[in-house]
Amino acid sequence: MQQNKPKIFYGWWIVLAAFIAMAFASMTAGYGFSVFYKRLIDHFGWTRTALAGAISLSRLEAGFLGGVEGFLVDRFGPTRIILIGVILSTVGLIWLATIDSLFEFYLVFIFLVTAGRSLSVMIALDTTVANWFIKRRGTAFGILRAAVAVGAAGVILVSWFIESFGWRAAFVAIGIGTFLVGVPTAFVMKRRPEYYGLLPDGVVPDSKHTQNDVINTPSSKRVSDITTEDALGMTVTEALRSKDFWALSFGFAIRIMVTGAATLHSIPLVEDMGYSTAIAATVLGSMGMVSIIGRLGGGVLNDIFGTKPIAVISVCLLAISCLVLAYAQNLSHIIIFVAIYGPSYGCSAATMPAIKADYFGRRSYGSILGLSGMVQMGGSMLGPVFAAYVFDTTGSYRIAFLTFAMLLMISALLFMSLRRPNYR
Secondary structure, eight states: OOOOOOSSOHHHHHHHHHHHHHHHHIIIIITTHHHHHHHHHHHHOOOHHHHHHHHHHHHHHHHHHHHHHHHHHHHHOHHHHHHHHHHHHHHHHHHHTTOOSHHHHHHHIIIIIIHHHHHHTHHHHHHHHHHHOSTTHHHHHHHHHHHHHHHHHTHHHHHHHHHHHOHHHHHHHHHHHHHHHHHHHHHHOOSOGGGGTOOGGGOOOSOSSOHHHHTTSOOGGGSOSSSOHHHHBOOHHHHHTOHHHHHHHHHHHHHHHHHHHHHHHHHHHHHHTTOOHHHHHHHHHHHHHHHHHHHHHHHHHHHHHOHHHHHHHHHHHHHHHHHHHHTOOSHHHHHHHHHHHHHHHHHHHHHHHHHHHHHHBSTTHHHHHHHHHHHHHHHHHHHHHHHHHHHHHHSSSHHHHHHHHHHHHHHHHHHHTOOOOSOO
């Protein structure tokens, strides 16, 4: 007898929990650290290049860790990996409130905060969502990536908290919040739906068990025989031998190089024009909020038109936004930049995890995503430091963003070279 379909597919509860965790991480780490960036420079007298170096090294570490993390998530499931990450990042963030030197900042930020964030947020959450959706994967990732934009709006709160209580108190508060948000999230994340007698997208197979009966009692004996391992996707070896793996990895490495630099340097750039910290933080928050259009819309467009054309269009629009920012002279120019950059940035963010699942499937998604991240780390590491170096040597970000625009067109060409996806 056909089991009645649950009113709410458990995969959507996973998306909700992941949304909350990613929004908090975006507010306090991704976008939020831009507020800390200039405060730390002003307090300690460090150069922008010196502090950006810590960001770049942290991304180098996160890239290397991603390859291991993806394997661990595929092997042991997301819950335990997320819990380890939450503990590390909580300890690291509270420790940051006590630092007195650049060396100590590097040590704590790289080995505790970054390691913890890497384990508890990106790959673990993306892998779980990718495993629970196929036909509606684009929409699911669009919703999840909208969390980053919601978090960006919260940067205004982070800025207010730092101005009112100081950056040291802010690190403590963020550390406590990380623990309170991260632990419940870890227990909501589950392995592939086949482990619980379900199928992706809410299609429920014949079973005497209801969703509530099986969701908290995983057993390999209940894994559905409907989907074979080959049908689930590629092995890691097969993916590494694929030209598409390298095209996607290098293409998104360029994209991450640009967006990482834009996120870190946007507040200093606006402040350098003579505007207040509050206005600069509002600009950064608006970048995130405007990106919701691209995150949600891009997710739906991925499901309608496929991920390949959406990936190409989004990076081309990012290139145009970089040209605008390179020649920006006042707030009006910044608004034009945000209007182009926000939706294209959001669209590419929603497309990045979805397109990899389309081309490599769910079989070893975490491991493949992590290995791809190791390639992409080159971009995330170089982008912020390159922009900081250009500013320190020329007094302007113009050359940096003109270079980014040119590189994004190379990214578009790499995406255009992709073949038809096999696991959509």
